Amino acid sequence: MTTLSAHGISARLPSGFEGRIFQRSAVGGEVARPVAHFATFPLPADVADFGAGAVNLMAPQDIFSVLFEYGPESLGTALFARNGMPRQLTGQDFSTITLRRGIPSQSGTQWFFTESGRPFTLYVVLGNHAQRASLVPRVNALLGNVDVAQVGSAVP
């Protein structure tokens, strides 16, 4: 397995996946946070945080996943009360209306949680909802190999 690590996020990518972990340049007074993209198709150079510019390129058998970190002010809020990233999703977790950008036949799921003291959202898009039975196990194979280190720990 190929291991991709940056900004305290580490992923051992299952076969067929590629990924990118980055942190955008801060604009104005904002504080940029790490973002991780994982996909089973070639990721374009410029993809928006939640996949605009990429999800429109997905084939029915493709998967796109985002791990997006929020600021420490989100810690302890009700939205991020869940402890730990979901690692075992089911087909029922996906819905055709849970999409940032509604593309016919695609479906998605989004989770907010706190992992290693860091608030995140996980957003996953399936290329075709009808193929969720075969796609969700691949998603779980990816999620089972994603690690988040505590801020300030030795993991890059």
Add this chain to the structure above:
Amino acid sequence: MLALICVVTVVVVLLAVLVAGLLRSHADILRALHDLGAGVGDPTGGSVHDHASHDHAAQPVPVPLHMGPPLPGERNASSAPDLVGVSPEGDAVAIGVTGVDRLTLLAFLSSGCATCAEFWASLQDPVSSGFPPDLRVVAVTKGPEFEIPSEVARRAGGRIAVVMSTESWGDYEVPGSPFFVLIDGRAGRRIGEGVANRADQIADLVRRAWDEERPPGQSGSTSRAAAVGLDGKEREARNDQELQSVGILPGDPSLYPERHEDLFATTSSPSPMNASGPDSTKDQTGTQGR
């Protein structure tokens, strides 16, 4: 005089000690080499030392020597490791080249080599440069420790996927830039690699491999234009050129058929009307329209 004799004596004694030390060090080295099986002297002769406890080591062993890039016979020319590195912008990037249903062309380039300049330009639009559609092209440079990321970004122009990874150069045993590797993602192996001076040389080789790997009808498009790598404006221009070559110019009535039969006149039952009637021009359109 006495002082001079004393000084000379001391010097001689010191030199004697030094020479003795050197001889002992040399003997230690020879002994160690002999234990490794690379000793000097008669290779068939017995050992003058007692090596009872080192019999297994007394046999000559091959000592691998590597000078320069590995020879073709020494290369692991079929493995296809995934790429891991950073983008010119500093993002951590991993690209999987196996376990995917596509061909991937890895172009090992550098920002400084003169020969690479043409490839940086040609790969901006691979289809226009003659590469098959759906081929994924990834430029791989050495890592930021050997390259200037801003220069790589300028060469890539934001249109070429770039991974900066010295490790990948080692994984693929790249002898120098430019160097190209073609990977069949389905088979999970390299199906070609080598060097070239021009993009069309690479495109030709890739197209041959593409044709071999993809049975007819699996390219995602069955059109002739797509089959020869034309799409978009190039495809439109080629269509216009072919129509003009047979005298069909913009505005030609044959381009605006009034009946369904006009489109398939050549396959319909022959009739005097189709052969020589007023619709004969439209029959031509059916032929050219393919």
